[in-house]
Amino acid sequence: xxxxxxxxxxxxxxxxxxxxxxxxxxxxxxxxxxxxxxxxxxxxxxxxxxxxxxxxxxxxxxxxxxxxxxxxxxxxxxxxxxxxxxxxxxxxxxxxxxxxxxxxxxxxxxxxxxxxxxxxxxxxxxxxxxxxxxxxxxxxxxxxxxxxxxxxxxxxxxxxxxxxxxxxxxxxxxxxxxxxxxxxxxxxxxxxxxxxxxxxxxxxxxxxxxxxxxxxxxxxxxxxxxxxxxxxxxxxxxxxxxxxxxxxxxxxxxxxxxxxxxxxxxxxxxxxxxxxxxxxxxxxxxxxxxxxxxxxxxxxxxxxxxxxxxxxxxxxxxxxxxxxxxxxxxxxxxxxxxxxxxxxxxxxxxxxxxxxxxxxxxxxxxxxxxxxxxxxxxxxxxxxxxxxxxxxxxxxxxxxxxxxxxxxxxxxxxxxxxxxxxxxxxxxxxxxxxx
Numbered sequence: 093x094x095x096x097x098x099x100x101x102x103x104x105x106x107x108x109x110x111x112x113x114x115x116x117x118x119x120x121x122x123x124x125x126x127x128x129x130x131x132x133x134x135x136x137x138x139x140x141x142x143x144x145x146x147x148x149x150x151x152x153x154x155x156x157x158x159x160x161x162x163x164x165x166x167x168x169x170x171x172x173x174x175x176x177x178x179x180x181x182x183x184x185x186x187x188x189x190x191x192x193x194x195x196x197x198x199x200x201x202x203x204x205x206x207x208x209x210x211x212x213x214x215x216x217x218x219x220x221x222x223x224x225x226x227x228x229x230x231x232x233x234x235x236x237x238x239x240x241x242x243x244x245x246x247x248x249x250x251x252x253x254x255x256x257x258x259x260x261x262x263x264x265x266x267x268x269x270x271x272x273x274x275x276x277x278x279x280x281x282x283x284x285x286x287x288x289x290x291x292x293x294x295x296x297x298x299x300x301x302x303x304x305x306x307x308x309x310x311x312x313x314x315x316x317x318x319x320x321x322x323x324x325x326x327x328x329x330x331x332x333x334x335x336x337x338x339x340x341x342x343x344x345x346x347x348x349x350x351x352x353x354x355x356x357x358x359x360x361x362x363x364x365x366x367x368x369x370x371x372x373x374x375x376x377x378x379x380x381x382x383x384x385x386x387x388x389x390x391x392x393x394x395x396x397x398x399x400x401x402x403x404x405x406x407x408x409x410x411x412x413x414x415x416x417x418x419x420x421x422x423x424x425x426x427x428x429x430x431x432x433x434x435x436x437x438x439x440x441x442x443x444x445x446x447x448x449x450x451x452x453x454x455x456x457x458x459x460x461x462x463x464x465x466x467x468x469x470x471x472x473x474x475x476x477x478x479x480x481x482x483x484x485x486x487x488x489x490x491x492x493x494x495x496x497x498x499x500x501x502x503x504x505x506x507x508x509x510x511x512x513x514x515x516x517x518x519x520x521x522x523x524x525x526x527x
Contacts, residue, residue, distance in 0.1 A: 095242030100220065104234030105446055108222060109136040112206060115216045116140040119208040123150040125259045127202040131159035132226025145171040152178040152259045154201035155278040161271040177266035179274055180259060196284025201259060207252050215244035217252050231446050232473060297428055297512045301337035304427050306354040306504040307393040308347035314363045315385050315417050320370055322383035323505055324410040327374050328493035339367040339415045343395055351506060352499040355427060367415035378412040379403060390505045427508035429498040435482035444475025
């Protein structure tokens with residue numbers, strides 16, 4: 093007798109829960125190996141097992157949620173044999189460190205094999221990408237697989253049986269008292285994967301807030317260490333953030349036409365002043381202030397000596413900042429105007445919602461019974477056609493103030509939340525010449 097092969101399916105999103113339940117209902121014995129299991133997945137096939145608990149010969153899972161392990165306990169309560177349930181803990185190795193003494197991101201069982209003894213020497217096997225999860229078995233994930241049906245002594249059935257037997261040999265018996273430990277082990281892998289994914293992001297920038305002032309030179313002299321310079325920034329940036337920030341002032345003989353060009357030309361500045369915040373007044377509170385220099389125009393700033401008594405007239409919504417010159421800026425910097433950790437949001441495709449099937453509706457009823465928050469399962473799943481930057485947290489006024497303190501706004505008094513220290517040109521050149 094030949095083996096029949098059915099590809100599952102011509103559409104990536106297609107449920108197989110009903111097919112699996114059908115074969116499970118008609119089979120004599122069933123053996124499953126799955127890399128990941130959720131409560132929705134085990135509940136999708138639980139009814140035939142509760143009706144005939146002796147059918148389940150072997151179930152091996154590589155990782156699962158706490159609720160999924162709790163669902164295994166319910167199978168045990170329905171008289172599924174405890175010897176049928178196994179957890180494959182994968183492989184790891186010691187790292188030699190105290191913080192993470194073993195490799196959290198590690199090889200794990202990733203098989204998806206559902207092998208069923210149909211009796212009379214026949215077998216059926218589902219294999220492919222479907223884990224034992226609701227997303228995989230119902231119309232949610234994009235999955236692919238095949239259903240093989242034929243004699244149990246055909247090579248494919250024998251090989252899959254050997255695969256299951258080896259997975260059982262490598263696994264440990266499921267212990268209901270270890271649910272928390274198994275869940276912790278799953279989270280160790282997920283946390284390790286998160287660290288692995290984020291480890292590829294560049295980390296050469298430092299989270300040092302810097303107020304960057306780009307100004308034109310108008311006097312025959314330059315500020316000296318100890319002297320005070322006055323300028324204004326938006327109040328919405330708040331006092332504390334401003335007090336914690338460093339201040340770098342670059343003075344140009346002729347100010348470039350845009351702040352972006354000025355930032356790209358910092359090497360042409362005739363003075364590069366590192367300053368410390370001396371005082372901040374909000375609400376136009378600084379009526380008469382001590383200052384040796386002032387910068388009075390954020391759009392075309394000029395560094396000018398003050399005329400005493402110095403009585404500035406700040407614009408509405410601006411805070412008055414006085415900084416004391418410490419000395420020259422140490423090193424060269426690239427100033428960055430994004431927060432580094434950018435939040436993203438999905439762009440929904442209104443035509444791409446998943447269409448619910450009768451089996452999916454049944455799964456939804458199961459989810460409503462399992463979870464205390466119906467909102468979790470009421471909304472349809474929509475296709476995501478792209479990603480966009482999420483709206484930043486904080487008030488609209490603060491977000492506007494942050495934008496007005498970036499080069500995009502064409503202002504020359506800027507706020508940089510992080511920066512990257514550059515290698516001196518000569519050192520870069522020497523490194524480039526090194527074989």
